[in-house]
Amino acid sequence: MGATEETIQTVSEMAGKYEAGFVTEIESEKAPKGLNEDIIKFISEKKGEPEWMLEWRLKAYKRWLEMPEPEWQKPEIEPFDYQDAYYYSAPKNHKDGPKTIDDVDPKLLETYEKLGIPLREQEILAGVQERSTPVAVDVVFDSVSVATTFKEKLKEAGVIFCSISEAIKEHPELVKKYIGSVVPASDNKHACLNSAVFTDGSFVYVPEGVRCPMELSTYFRINELNTGQFERTLIIADKGAYVSYLEGCTAPMRDENQLHAAVVELVAHDDAEIKYSTVQNWYPGDFETGKGGVYNFVTKRGLCEGRNSKISWTQVETGSSITWKYPSCILKGDNSQGEFYSVAITNGKQQADTGTKMIHIGKNTKSRIVAKGISAGHSDQTYRGLVKIMPGADGARNFTQCDSLLIGDQCGAHTVPYIESRNKSANLEHEATTSKISEDQMFYCQQRGLGEEEALALIVNGFAREVMQNLPMEFAVEAQKLVGISLEGSVG
């Protein structure tokens, strides 16, 4: 056995301790296990929803029953027992929702503190240096929003930022108009399930000509045994509006698989821009066996509805036992632009099948894809991307770059680009590289005093820099740390 192999083994034995793995004891009010029309009615009633919303849910549920499970992805997914999960759980004592941050259960605040998530305004301001603009936080704890800050400031600007449940009640005309307009209920099995049982999520509407005065941010966290998370997020930027939205999540340690099927819909009108950033750190499962990790089956899609509109996705995916997500852009408006910047890290037994879809419909539409995949341990990763140029998309352009980095010799990396061009004037570029972590680089760093894991984190952060630098400052530091944590136990 070579020295390197020995190191890998020793370090692997020590690894697998998930830093966010703890459970907060808070009584939940949950619906009984299982999924049927009554459960959906229960959810809708609990949330005090109008009749049209319940009907929409039930319609989705009926479609879901008929839809087959997707099977085209690379990861092998053990069948999920939908009847053995809970579909609604809300922390107690919050039926009416807290009015201010002081109304929030201190135990919840403690949990976020443990995770290093700044909730209070002053904590936010103190948490990150060099930040001049405050961040509004709409916290989702399990399924119900429990705290919202900075509402006033946003209100002044005319920005609506609230939970989707609240939006259904307060702004039904907007929700009715846009929900399901980008991701129809019947889009795929997971999105369909979400449409039937979604419990909460965020809603953002930025009116015409308004530049949202702060970064909007939401933290998600699963905290109830056997509770699937079904967030539903809807963001609309009206003409000439701009908004940047951050989403980050982390989950405590679990023994059974947890299903996470979120849906995110973005709509950008003429000259509007939406920037959506994600740091995903759900529990990845046991390091050795992969048991207990989150199934992260997410449907994220943005519609560049108007001329000169722009949607940009940035994601750092480090968690979950199985990731299945393809944040996409439909470039409908002429001159509209779509971007996808992704860093995906898999370690242990994690599997990820992720990428994007860029659908060019309008004239002179542009898209840019930069995907960096890092595989370590026994993990397996696939980049799957579609660039589709429709007949009317004269002058469409796409640039795609996929780089894979392998750590050790037990992991896999695959690149599956689909390109469909139905317009001769399109200009498409695709670049792909695969490399192994270099021993020279590792030794150089170690000679300069860095431990193996620290050296690895530094080199990988460098590899992923092009993507990381697209993250808002608020997330960049956290994300860089996460890269290091995610690679623990894999040294090459």
Next chain:
Amino acid sequence: MIKIKDLKAQIETDDGEKEILKGISLDIPDGEVHAIMGPNGAGKSTLSYVLAGREDYEVTNGSFELDGEDLLEMDPEERAAAGLFLAFQYPVEIPGVNMSTFLKTSINAVRKTRGEDELDALGMLKLIKTKCKELGISDDMMKRAVNVGFSGGEKKRNEVLQMAMLEPKFAVLDETDSGLDIDALKIVADGVNAMRGEGRSFLVITHYQRLLDYIKPDVVHVLADGKIVKTGGPELALELEEKGYADFIGEAA
């Protein structure tokens, strides 16, 4: 004080194990500069890697002590913290990691292992500025990725900069003169000479005598076929320059 005693090391090849260092003994007293000269394939670079603790080499015999502390038992990063520095013959590129981040991470890692407080952002900035100025390195270089697109001279100056910042007790310079023009060589040599003195010793590994015109050694050793075959004063370097290594290769065999 550096004490290397009967050091033997081998590497795994397709044809089995191959011994490269065949019993090297060296004492370098505090404050002295020793040079190791030798032909290609003598084991010069292997010696530098073995001292720094590279995994690919297996040490089969001997000891290596720095101020009485056994370094052979340590990982490379622990050796760095103990005060060993290796200036690489071929400094390695690290894309996407800029110089200031790299220096900051390196210095704080070493400080942490030594049980010292980490430097804050301001302290780090000051240290980098001072050292860069001393070595005539532009601030601009600090924004570039480590060694990526650096010229030969920039790479070697960067090695000396890192050495100056880490302030090692024992610095090994592996063919620092390779790929340098005379101006760059002078800058690098000046950097090294500025650091000479109490509490620090150097091992300068080189193929050519040229570097030793600028970094004057106290002692010169000749390495051939994995062994030190001759030791003398600075005049030995001149002798080698004149006669070549042919005689020594014969002696070693």
